[in-house]
Amino acid sequence: MAAILLTILAPLAASAWIIVTRKKIGYAALTGAAGSLAGSILLFMAALNGAVTQLQFTGLPGMPFRLEATEMAAVLALVVAVITTFILVYAIGYMKEEKGKLRFWSGITLFMGAMQLLVLAGDWILFVIAWEVMGFASYLLIGTWYWKKEAGDAANKAFIMNRVADLGLYVGVFVIILAGGSSQILAEPVQGVSVVGTLALLLAVMGKSAQVPFQSWLSAAMAGPTPVSALLHSATMVAAGIILLLKAFPLFPPDALFLIGLVGGITILLAGATAIFSEDIKRMLAASTSSQLGFMALAIGAGYPAAALAHLIAHAFMKSSLFLGAGIFQHEMHSTNYEKLKGSGKKLKLAFSGFAVSGLALAGIPPLIGFWSKDAILTAGLQADPASWYFSAVLIGAFFTAIYMGRAFGILWKGHSEPEEKPKKLPWMHLGFLTLVTAVIAGWLFLDPLVETSGFSIPKDNIAMISGLGAAFLGLAAGWFATAPIFKTQVWMFFRDNYPVAGGYTNVIVQPFQMLATGANLIEQFLLQSVFEIGKAFLMLARWLANVPDRAMAFVIDQIGTFNLNIGQWSQITDDRGIVEWIAGLVASIQRLGQYGRNIQSGLVHRELAWSVYGMILALIILSLTYL
């Protein structure tokens, strides 16, 4: 019981610590992650012994909150914790010279806590809460460097696209609770859940897991720091969609399953093509993520959650190490563009070999971890109905995967480019990176047992294995030898830029939201005015009341201002446009109010008040614990 709470609360506590003390933030985050890791190991040990850890506490009337470490949840929690921990190790090195540390570390720990909550949620309400918190945290993280326009745009894009798709989750959960009368996540089918309800869930999955047509936020999200990308693209965020499918799997009728498979298959192909024609290593990896997530969705559609789970775990390790490797290249070469990275692999041998190992694994070369999981999905495709569709989609997808990895290897190895300075020593980054690469290599040792602990068995088939190997080798060779010019024609640009049909994202989503934002802005203007008036009234009242000297008055106002600023920093604006503008206005107005009294004594009312509130929350937690 303690383990389940530790798994979730350790990173959240680290987040709170980081916001409050702002000291040793990197190590605090790492400690939180390590705490979560310890908790998840305990859960996993319990699961090995067949014990399901459960926790139940009062939630909504008649719908208690449940935390439940089922075998699958325990395995997933372990994977999340391992990957996050080592990404954080890497991030300590990565963030050393970057700005936005506070936002990054507090956000990433919050994100981890939310992900663990999502994995361990035993009821739909808690699941929705975790889903939302994670979405918010991802917004903060992608916008870590909010002063860059690109990062701000990306954060907004990710958030808005996810919001649209999240509607599906709400509808779906509503339907499930309405039909079953209980919010518990059950392992058996619930009578009366309509196809529409399950398709609503599929919509949410498509948003979160970046399936076509929602795939473009993922490559935009590259604007965040590399550890964030590594985390979003591997065991968390995008994985949340697949976890939703896994948890809701018993609910899906065959019709809905076929649709899931269809979405997955289309994404495999389209996103795979995007990856092939990318001109930027991180964008290639992003498109590849969509494509790989498509494999998982397809496996679920084919009726083989075991294969999806296996690929989820394998992909988490492969993609996180690929991103961390790409991050080392970026750190050394100051670019992620293929043009600038040509031949840099020869200079950065260690990073290149790690990257190559993970890439080969993703392409499906034995005995690396990806071989086993891709084999499982191929088998699933072969045994599903209609096999012609499922199997060919997977096989072509595997071929595509091999091509884009082969192309990346070719570019990184062939040609010539000079790093701007001598390669730096990056001990933390290499430690995190190489640990994950090791996991990719040793994957064949633990993948099977992990999936079996979850109560599944990985499907295997010889025909699938042989055809998969063939696709992998052929694709790698094609990618390695293909020359640059063929990737640059007009047609391929269409692939590369995520299929900008009918103006794409700009017309379909941006403009309606901008109209909404304009409306919100008007309301905001009014609010702003009122806040100002109220503030002025209080100022006059206070002056009249105590005849307080300006200095003291200004001090107090300044403190209120800073206090609000601190809150504001959390939701700091990332863009001049968009729906969040009114927050910016509010923060700025309070800031202006605070400027009445700059250069005054430093008092700490705001921090002390925050302590009071934390104390209150702590008291609430203690009290709640007495009721477990």
Next chain:
Amino acid sequence: MATDLLNISPQLIVLSTTVIVLCLEMARLPRAALWALVVGMLTATGVAVDMLGTDTTAFSTTFRVDALSLWAVIILGPATILFALLGRSELKDSAREGTIYSLMGFSALGAMILAGSGDLMFIVLGLLISTLAGMAMAAHPRNDPSSEGAMKYFIYGSVAGAIMLFGLTFWAGLAGTTLISGINNPDLSSYAVMFGFITLVIGIGYAASLFPVHFWTPDTFEGAPVSIAAYLSVVPKIGALFALAQVVRDLPVSLVDWPLILAVLAALSMTFGNVVALWQDNVIRLLAYSTIAQSGYYVLGVIGVGQSSLAIDSLVVFGVAYLLMNAGAFAITLGEGTRLDDFKGMGKRRPWQAVGMTIFLLSLVGMPPLAGFAGKFLLFGAAIESGYSWLAVVAILNSAISLAVYMRIVVPMFFQEAEDGQIRTYAPGTSFVWISTFVLTVVVGIGVQWFLT
């Protein structure tokens, strides 16, 4: 109606006294205002003593006339007189001197209302009356430190008050009534009651300077006049803790484990107050942190409510003792100065006062046979009887730490040479206060022990 009014006659007397005091201040007669306050408070105290033993309610059970509310009048009436005398000594002939007396009266009235609350509205009302008046008093000198302190007090009050109001709406919504007894219903949702209770503790803890809403205390005390700091350390606190006792009397432990959470806060308050006090160089700040620690001890009595027969006794006895020793210590600080250095060589210069201060401080530690010992003895007993022995152990350990704290004042008095400088004089009011509290600290200590055995 008539009986209702009769039942709350002590509070009514305080109210009318204060109004008279206010009128006298408007007529620029501060001396007369002070005397009116003294007479009125003594009358109210006398009436309350006469009513002791009554246990009833007024105005459809919204106000409780019981041991707690009557003893609140008996303690706070004389307390107001003592602090008004200190205020007279310190602020005599300052502009608006008389406002202090009326504000003291109002604030005391708020505390007395708090102590008898049978309804959530009275808690809110009492808290507002007692702390708003306190804030105005704290800002009396019109200089930067005092304005800053008062503003801090005010901001904390607004935030804590807002949080409390927000939480209490849950209670009122759940129970369908604002009566505190409405919450005494095991069928209510535990989590909402829990939330309401925590916010209530925040609101009341602010007035009682309990951890973690104590932050205003040192700054406000340091900025305010010494007599006002003394007042704030005693009067609102006693009212607030009595109100807490009134609430938990009706709060089923099955709904919310309030003794546990209060125990945690008590332990944190004591430890925080004592440990931080160790580092202070300003006597007022030191006494402010000691106030936080003493609040922690005081909560032990509240924990005993409903579970220990000693609970109400301990609250009352510690209230009396705390008033006496704190008023005395502040009075002597008013006479000597607020820096630790001001106390150097006091043993030679003013042996009587030095001995008096030592007695007050030892009483704060809880040394037998002084009043503080009697109070703490009962508090610890109440905690142990309620099954919180660990808390009593923490409290006893803290008493040991607090000895080191108060020794920081005692040592320079007797073992260090005085610095050259102007020697301050004791105003007659100050002398009256420290001598009377000195005698009572000893007498009450011995008296209670005799009474108990």
